[in-house]
Amino acid sequence: MSTAASTRSPLASSAATNGTQVKPGALVPTNNVTTGDGLTVRARIDPTLTVDDVVKQLCINLQIKEPPSHFALRDENDELVTNDNLRRKIKTKVNLKLVNAPAREAKETAEKxxxxxxxxxxxxxxxxxxxxxxxxxxxxxxxxxxxxxxxxxxxxxxxxxxxxxxxxxxxxxxxxxxxxxxxxxxxxxxxxxxxxxxxxxxxxxxxxxxxxxxxxxxxSAPGPLLASSSRALPSAPPGSVxxxxxxxxxxxxxxxxxxxxxxxxxxxxxxxxxxxxxxxxxxxxxxxxxxxxxxxxxxxxxxxxxxKAVVRLMSLHTIEDLTSCILDFQANIVRVTYRKKTTDVDPEFEPTHAAALDYIWNCSKLDEEVDSTGQQLKWRKLGFDTENILEEFHDVGVLGLDCLKRFVDSDPDFSKVVLEQLSRPEERRCPIGKASNEVVELLAEHWAIFAPGYSTSTTFQPFFLDFFKVHSLATHFFLRMWSESGAAYGDFTRVAALVQSQIKLALRSENVRAWHDVEHDFLECEYRAVRDRQMKELELEDDLLSKVPVRNLRAKLYKESFEFVRQQRIQCLLQGAWFVNALPQSSPRDAVRRPSRPWRFMRLDIGMKYLHYVDSAVKFLVRNGLEDLPERIDVSLISEIATGTCIPPPNVLRDQDGLPTGSPLGPSLLSFSLLSAHEGSLADLIAPDQSRWADWTDGLNMLRRDGGHVASKETAGFVQALTEIGLKIKLLDLSGEMVEIPSGLVAGPPPTNTDFFFSELM
The missing domain is CATH 1.25.10.10 (Leucine-rich Repeat Variant)
Structure with missing residues (x-):
């Protein structure tokens, strides 16, 4: 390494050390190095040296008497120069500073x-x-x-x-x-x-x-990502954060x-x-x-x-940085909804459950009676099949109880609705409580509330976040269809099918529809129009798929399919891929020249903690491992994977690259940015094709421990397709034998004692 003093430095030396010769006029980049005394020297640094060797030679050439281990190099932005980034900083002629070594600086900082x-x-x-x-x-x-x-x-x-x-x-x-x-x-x-x-x-x-x-x-300790949502916490080892x-x-x-x-x-x-x-x-x-x-x-x-606060955020036009957070919130509310649906109602041990049931009963303004057999007549007046309230809410859990309470609370004339039904002949009464629970099941199926921690929604779902409000509208619609169709008790399934059809219609494209349109569909649509549409839908559907056991099987397969696609996406990150280094959308296109290294290869390490990468002027064959990838991004710093954010650099993307660039003034359709909450963008990239874009945007989202949502329709489509294919394969075994699938199974009475065992069948 050679150094030449600037006009501010009294030093003037030229040395070749470590067997490295620097000839006059040789094409070796020159870096300005500023010392702690304010002196600036021009140094030609051999890029094959280590940082320790560079610092040692600088100390010798600048006649610094303190040990070289007390010093380090930083760039103008105070980034520490390491063996990983030294070559890049030399080639780009970054101005460097000779400063205290990190350990020395840390000791002085603690003292200050x-x-x-x-x-x-x-x-x-x-x-x-x-x-x-x-x-x-x-x-x-x-x-x-x-x-x-x-x-x-x-x-x-x-x-x-x-x-x-x-x-x-x-x-x-x-x-x-x-x-x-x-x-x-x-x-x-x-x-x-x-x-x-x-x-x-x-x-x-x-x-x-x-x-x-x-x-x-x-x-959350380092290790394989957990697919289970179990919250049983193991003990932390001593000293662990x-x-x-x-x-x-x-x-x-x-x-x-x-x-x-x-x-x-x-x-x-x-x-x-x-x-x-x-x-x-x-x-x-x-x-x-x-x-x-x-x-x-x-x-x-x-x-x-x-x-409501999150729904309000969805309606803003400046929420690009919040998109991932909102989708995460939706996925978390799916978990909350599923947990409520699978939590049993137990008024004996849960005061809140007892209070909700008391509120519902008091709002009905009814009196308890005794039927002709001497049995209590209370909940059957509200449209439940039995007086066993725990069993009535078994399939919808606390979610069903909350929905019924909100339904009662939202209708000041609830008692009149109940009296109207009780005034009819018994077989013509609409079972309000049973209808409310059925609507909960239909909405849960519509929004795929199948399993905890799995959500394939790629868009905002403001109506889902208003679950209780939609439930009230749909339950009122159920009551109206019952009356307009002149239904009897045996027609419950038929009316439920009408409601299911209307739910699909009213909640379609919810990321772009207005709430008043949803209200109109539930409040204004006539029975005959609903019935005609539903009959056309029945011609195209298989009644078998609506059976409860089949719906439960679909839920199980959905979870397995999501996990399979998730592992595939993360595997793509481990393999790595080439991308184009893109420019922020705000960059003036006319003022930007073609970058010297427009291509980037990126790969996730086995520990799933860092994205290692290398920037290059041309694509080349990257070896397995991380030897060819000197730079890295800490995955824990990524708080947002924003899509459609960047424009390609000029004269990099050509027709033969197969990369759609979007409109000339707009962002590339295949662009995405890795955003940090406090550092801005960590990387702006354009994928080579739609599949690679979906692999990486969804893979990175699924990699985050606080994420789990899906960003691309391609990934969501894979999950749905795998679910449907798996379901049809499973059903072939049954339908091929013409086996009748019941709508539900009734469990027998529990054993009277513990004098039994389960046989191990081979």
Missing amino acids: LRQRNEKLRLTLFSLQKFIREEQFAQEFLNNDGLAELVDVIDTSSGNTLAYALTAMQNLMELDYGWSTLDDRFIFRVVQILSSPQSLINVCRPATAILKKLVEADPM YRYGFHIVFEQMRKEKGLLETVVSRLGSADTAMAQYSMMLINSLLAHASDIRWDEFIAELERLNVR
């Missing part, structure tokens, strides 16, 4: 935090950048820096607090070093976040810290009553990043909620009407 002098804010500003570096972080932690940082957070405010919280947020991106954070610290963050007076730049990192703590439960989780954080949140209300209110913040952070925290809480506080947490969210 202890002193709390007037330069504290500047120290914290630097700390939030350097803390992500492993060498810096380890030394910072070894010098008790974490305790000092916690103390600063505990006692500061304003921008000083914002810098300190951001530093803590960045430290927590490491999977070690912060396992000593205690309840007192968590409660301090909760207090900061719940204060309406807190600045936006304070609330953003505070929200991210709580989110990280929620996700740091033992179930995966020792927190929902139950730890929520206990502190409960002490600050207004926290959730404040977080939900910030979904409407004019600051998009703040809305995004708040949405991500809510999603993490939903995804990790523990059994013991699940009911309390969900009830509080429902009270705060978080669904």
Whole structure:
């Protein structure tokens, strides 16, 4: 390596060390290197050297007497120069700085935090950048820096607090070093976040810290991604940061009553990043909620009407950065809905269930009676088949109870509706309670509430988030169809089929339809029109597919198909692919030249923690492994996979590339961006074809532990196709033998004692 002093430097030397000769006029890039004394030298650096060798030679040439191990190189943006990125920075002639080594800088930073002098804010500003570096972080932690940082957070405010919280947020991106954070610290963050007076730049990192703590439960420890939604938490090993989780954080949140209300209110913040952070925290809480506080947490969210706040976000035109978060929220509400549907109603042990049933009965304004056989006559008056309310709600669970309560609550004339039915001959009465539960089943089937944690919706579903409102409309429609068709009790299935047909019609294309159109379809559509349409649909459908056992089989196959496609998508990430390095849509096309390295190969590592990549002027054969991929992106930093965001660089995409570019002024149809909540875009890429685009956008979404939604219609189509093919193959075994499939199975009485065993049949 040779150095030549600038006009500001008294040094003038030219040396060839380590056997490396640099000839005058040789095509070797020259970098400007600035020292801590403000001197700038021009250095021709051999790209085959290691960073340690480069620093050592600089110290020799600049006659620095301190050990070279005390120094390191950074670029103009303070990014640390490593063996992985040295060659790139040399080739692009990046201006470099000779600075303190990360370990030395970390030791001095920890000492400055202890002193709390007037330069504290500047120290914290630097700390939030350097803390992500492993060498810096380890030394910072070894010098008790974490305790000092916690103390600063505990006692500061304003921008000083914002810098300190951001530093803590960045430290927590490491999977070690912060396992000593205690309840007192968590409660301090909760207090900061719940204060309406807190600045936006304070609330953003505070929200991210709580989110990280929620996700740091033992179930999220590094290892294979879990397909199960079980919340049974194993114990964390000593020193592991995966020792927190929902139950730890929520206990502190409960002490600050207004926290959730404040977080939900910030979904409407004019600051998009703040809305995004708040949405991500809510999603993490939903995804990790523990059994013991699940009911309390969900009830509080429902009270705060978080669904309405999210629906309002859907209607905005500046939500590109929030799209993934909203789809995550929809997937989480699918989990919530499924769990409610499969949770039994038990008024004896659940006071909330008993209170809901009492409310429904009191609103009916009926009196209990005794029938001709001397049996209680109560719930049968409301249209249930029996007085066993636990059995009546067995198939729809707490979801059915909540829907019936909301239906009663939304209709001030509910008692009149009940009396009207009771005034009719018994066989002509519409069974209100049974109809309500049937509508719940139909809506659950329409929105594929088949299994926890699986959602193939690629678009916004505002009507799904208004589940209770749709249920009320559909139940009223059921009552109207019953009356207009002159139905008797034996016609229940026929009327249910009419309602199912109308649900499909009213809820079609819900991402673009207005709510008043849905109301019109349920309130204004006449019986004859519904019947005619339904008869045409029956000509094209197989009655077998509507049987309850077949619907349950489809639900099971749907879950298996989703998991199969999910594993396939992640396998594509592990194999890697070539992409075009794209430009943000806002880039002025005329002013941008063809980049020197327009192509990028990207591959996920086996541990699923990093996306490794290399940028190149041309495509080349990339070997297996990571040797050819020197750069990497931390997957944990990806908070959003935004699609349709970028334009191709000029003169890179040609017809023979097979890459549709969209309109000349618009983004490429195959573009996507990996966005970080606090770093902006980590990568802007264009896929080579539709399949590769679907593989990577959905694979990355499925890879995220707080994600799980599907972004492309292609992936959603694969899941549905696999489900239907699997269903038809299963049914061939039955229909080929002309076996009659019953609509339901009745379980026999339980054994009277335990004197029995299950035989192992071979």
